[in-house]
Amino acid sequence: xxxxxxxxxxxxxxxxxxxxxxxxxxxxxxxxFPEIVTVFEAGISRNGHSIxxxxxxxxxxxxxxxxxxxxxxxxxxxxxxxxSRELAENDQLREKLGFTWYIIKCIDPDGVRLNEKWFKGPxxxxxxxxxxxxxxxxxxxxxxxxxxxxxLHFHDPLPETQALMKLIDETKPEFMYSLHNAGFGGAYxxxxxxxxxxxxxxxxxxxxxxxxxxxxxxxxxxxxxxxPAVFKSMSIKDAYDFTExxxxxxxxxxxxTSSADYALSKADCVTLLAExxxxxxxxxxxxxxxxLTRKEAILKNVELGKAHFSLLQDLLNDVRPYISEGxxxxxxxxxxxxxxLEGSEAKIKWANxxxxxxxxxKVSEIFDNLQTAKFYHGLYLGLSVRTIEFEIERLQxxxxxxxxxxxxxxxxxxxxxNQLKDYCQQLEKELNYSVIPIQKLVRIQIxxxxxxxxxxxxxxxxxxxxxx
Numbered sequence: 001x002x003x004x005x006x007x008x009x010x011x012x013x014x015x016x017x018x019x020x021x022x023x024x025x026x027x028x029x030x031x032x033f034p035e036i037v038t039v040f041e042a043g044i045s046r047n048g049h050s051i052x053x054x055x056x057x058x059x060x061x062x063x064x065x066x067x068x069x070x071x072x073x074x075x076x077x078x079x080x081x082x083x084s085r086e087l088a089e090n091d092q093l094r095e096k097l098g099f100t101w102y103i104i105k106c107i108d109p110d111g112v113r114l115n116e117k118w119f120k121g122p123x124x125x126x127x128x129x130x131x132x133x134x135x136x137x138x139x140x141x142x143x144x145x146x147x148x149x150x151x152l153h154f155h156d157p158l159p160e161t162q163a164l165m166k167l168i169d170e171t172k173p174e175f176m177y178s179l180h181n182a183g184f185g186g187a188y189x190x191x192x193x194x195x196x197x198x199x200x201x202x203x204x205x206x207x208x209x210x211x212x213x214x215x216x217x218x219x220x221x222x223x224x225x226x227x228p229a230v231f232k233s234m235s236i237k238d239a240y241d242f243t244e245x246x247x248x249x250x251x252x253x254x255x256x257t258s259s260a261d262y263a264l265s266k267a268d269c270v271t272l273l274a275e276x277x278x279x280x281x282x283x284x285x286x287x288x289x290x291x292l293t294r295k296e297a298i299l300k301n302v303e304l305g306k307a308h309f310s311l312l313q314d315l316l317n318d319v320r321p322y323i324s325e326g327x328x329x330x331x332x333x334x335x336x337x338x339x340x341l342e343g344s345e346a347k348i349k350w351a352n353x354x355x356x357x358x359x360x361x362k363v364s365e366i367f368d369n370l371q372t373a374k375f376y377h378g379l380y381l382g383l384s385v386r387t388i389e390f391e392i393e394r395l396q397x398x399x400x401x402x403x404x405x406x407x408x409x410x411x412x413x414x415x416x417x418n419q420l421k422d423y424c425q426q427l428e429k430e431l432n433y434s435v436i437p438i439q440k441l442v443r444i445q446i447x448x449x450x451x452x453x454x455x456x457x458x459x460x461x462x463x464x465x466x467x468x
Contacts, residue, residue, distance in 0.1 A: 001096040003450045007205075010082055010446060013438040016074040016119035017081060019049070019112050022105045025081060026052050033088040042104060043163025049109040051163050056087045056094070056101040061460065062171040063099040063453060066164060067179040069142040069259070071111025072134045074119065075276055076179020078438055079445040080105045097450075098457050099175065102167055107160050108141050114328065123278065123435045125375070126424040128183070129382040136331035137255035142178065147257040149237050150244075154256035164259060172267040175456050177449050178259050182275045184375040184433070185368070186214035186284040187444060188229040190273040191452075192260045198451055199227040202274075205447040209440040211276070212285040216368030217298075221350050233260040233271055246346035246353075270456055274448040276441045279433045281371065286363035294365055295357035301369040302347055305340045308377045312384050313337050315419070319412045322391050322405050330387040333380050371430055378423050385416040 017025070030039040042053035065083070067076030084103050087094055106112055114133035121127070137143050138154075144161045147154050157165060168176075182188075187206035191198075203213055213229040222242035224232035236257040243251035260271035292300070312333060316323070323330055351357055361369075392409050395402045 001093070001450070001454055003447060003454070006086060006090070006093060006450065007443050007447045009086065010439055010443045013078055013442065015121060016438070017077060017105075018116050018119060019106055019109045022077055022081070023050075023052055026054060026084075026105060029084060029088055030054070036088050036094075037084070042167060043159055045108070045110045046159055047110040051104060051107060051109065051160060053167070054084055054101070054103045056084060056103065057097075057099060059094070059097065059099040059101075061099055061174040061456075062102065063097075063175040063177070064102045064164075064167055064171060064173040064263075065177040065179065065449070066104040066107045066259075068106045068108050068112050069178050069180060070134055070140060071108045072115050072132055072183070073179070073181045074112065074115070075181040075278075075438070075441045076177075076445060077105045077112075079179060079442045079449075082442055083446060083449070096457075097453055098460075099453065100171075102171060102173070104164075107164065111135055125279070125378070125427050125431075125433075126421065128278065129378050129424060130385065130420060132379050132382045133329065133386070134332055134379070134383075135328065136335050137253075139331070140255065142180075142258055143236070143255045145256045145259060145262040147236060147261070149240060149257075151250040152236070152240055152253050154254075157256065161256075165262065168259075168263050168266050168269075173263060173269050174267065174460070175453050176259065176263050176269050176271045177452075178271060178273050179445065180273045180275055181441070181445075182214075182277045183379070184279045184281075185216070185277045185372050186212040186229070186280055187277075188214040188231065188275050189448065190231050190233045190260075190271075190275070191226065192233045192264060192269070192271040194226055194232070195270075195452075195455065196227065198455055199230050201451045202448055203229055205444050205451065206276075209444055211436060211440060211444060212280055212282055214275070214277075214364075214368075215285045215287060215362070216364040216366075216372065221347060233273070234258060235261060237261075242350075243343075243346050246349040270452060272449060272452045274445045276444055277436065278441075279375075279431075279435055281367070281431050281433045283367040283432075284364055284372070286367070288363050289360045290363045290366040292361055292366050293358055294361035295351050295354070297361045297366045297369040298351040298357065299348065301373050302344045302351075304370065304373055305377065306344065308374075309337045309340045309380070311419070312380060313341070315384055315412065315416055316387065319388060319391070319409055322395070322409055323387060324391060324394060327387055327390050329383045329390055333383045333387065336380055374427060374430070378420070378427060381416070381420050381423055385413065385420055388413045388416055
């Protein structure tokens with residue numbers, strides 16, 4: 001199969017598609033290729049939006065791809081925009097891959113709409129941070145699959161999650177591509193299975209696009225590293241066990257498990273995630289020795305987090321009486337404030353318990369703990385500002401006498417907006433970042449998916465041949 005030929009044809013996308021644009025292009029593709037592409041409603045979102053799924057091809061095994069599992073991650077939607085058309089047009093590609101493809105460009109349309117203000121640019125730190133939205137864990141499609149583990153019992157999947165569960169139950173996919181992406185840093189991958197023969201090819205898919213690998217800290221300390229920039233799929237069980245081990249208490253986890261865990265409970269399904277950033281700084285792959293030990297870098301990371309989220313707590317406490325229950329922006333901020341200010345004990349004990357952390361850290365590890373962390377901390381400042389904006393808009397639509405509340409909220413908005421501007425300006429000084437063209441990001445995700453899909457096909461064909 002000519003993987004590189006498929007990769008090279010990715011268009012030079014300049015912007016991300018909105019929910020309505022995705023829906024239109026999905027329906028248009030089915031009209032253009034009625035014998036190959038079928039569109040059906042996989043489910044309905046919490047706000048009543050139809051979740052469209054394409055069925056393409058007629059291979060003997062099934063593959064499920066879904067984009068926007070987190071609504072601030074639209075790279076995968078562009079990947080599926082291209083891949084669905086390429087599958088429809090390219091008979092040889094469908095035949096060589098040998099799957100029936102189920103493709104959802106947007107599994108969380110309600111959340112994606114709350115990110116659309118930055119989808120058309122300009123692509124810079126302030127515009128992204130100011131218009132960013134991400135829901136709390138128990139309202140994330142990816143992390144609301146049912147689970148029973150020790151004291152964790154979650155059986156309240158979202159309507160969007162239920163749509164995926166139904167597809168997984170019915171199709172029992174052999175390959176699943178959960179199309180996530182990061183915000184800042186370098187490229188890295190998650191796999192549900194340890195497939196060392198694929199890791200060089202995955203890394204090369206990014207390097208040949210001149211995108212650095214993420215060689216610093218993993219997203220969470222409990223994540224298993226399979227190879228440089230390649231990790232075992234995150235498990236809620238691992239998160240539970242880590243917190244329990246280092247605090248001596250059962251963690252208060254309010255969400256469920258991941259799609260990868262659920263798919264594995266239904267079939268021997270290989271799940272892939274290709275995490276790619278919008279912005280990168282080359283220090284993320286600098287493996288030279290830095291000036292801090294890894295322990296010092298991790299503990300400084302904890303200190304930075306506590307200081308930043310204390311400021312956010314003060315900002316929101318000023319207007320806490322006016323924050324309504326239906327405010328979508330505040331929930332994740334409050335959860336992270338609690339986690340950082342009250343739940344850093346496990347991370348501190350972990351850092352102090354690892355003898356190897358007394359050695360000098362790599363520059364990439366220090367960069368991750370300090371600069372990359374600042375980027376992600378800033379997103380919660382953006383969410384805090386949007387929290388206040390939401391309440392101002394809500395009160396302005398009411399007829400009640402709320403001048404005092406509006407005055408308080410407007411003062412907080414001015415304060416928060418100035419803090420956000422100053423924060424992003426400081427980041428601009430500290431970071432030597434580049435904005436990655438969407439085309440490159442799509443090329444990496446396409447190639448990563450094809451590498452894994454082709455491997456599964458070859459394994460399947462080899463297994464069938466050995467049985468004859």
